[in-house]
Amino acid sequence: METPNRSPSTLAEGRRSPERYSPTVMLMEDGRAEVLKITVPETGLAAGLKPGVMVRPVELFATPWARIFNGQLSDGVAYRAALLELVTVEAAQ
Structure with a gap:
C-alpha cells in the first residue's frame, strides 16, 4: 500500500541503491585518531583512491542509531x- 503525498528521503534512496561502498577512513585530530566507516555511492569514489591517501568527505552526514537485541x-x-575527494598535501596544510 502506497502512502499518498509522501516522497522518499535521500537516506531511503541511498539504502535502495546497490552501488554503495563503505571505505574505512581515519580521522586524525589533536593527537587522537578515530576510525569511521563512511557509506559513499560508487559515483562518489574519486579516481586514484587507494589505501593511505588523504581524503575529504563532502556533504558528510552523521545519523545516531540505537537498537535493542x-x-x-x-x-x-x-x-x-556524497563523495570522497582526494586531498593534496599542500591543501591539507
Whole structure:
C-alpha cells in the first residue's frame, strides 16, 4: 500500500541503491585518531583512491542509531557522504 503525498528521503534512496561502498577512513585530530566507516555511492569514489591517501568527505552526514537485541542495547553513529575527494598535501596544510 502506497502512502499518498509522501516522497522518499535521500537516506531511503541511498539504502535502495546497490552501488554503495563503505571505505574505512581515519580521522586524525589533536593527537587522537578515530576510525569511521563512511557509506559513499560508487559515483562518489574519486579516481586514484587507494589505501593511505588523504581524503575529504563532502556533504558528510552523521545519523545516531540505537537498537535493542536480545535485551542488549547497541548504539553508534552511521556516516554517509556524497563523495570522497582526494586531498593534496599542500591543501591539507
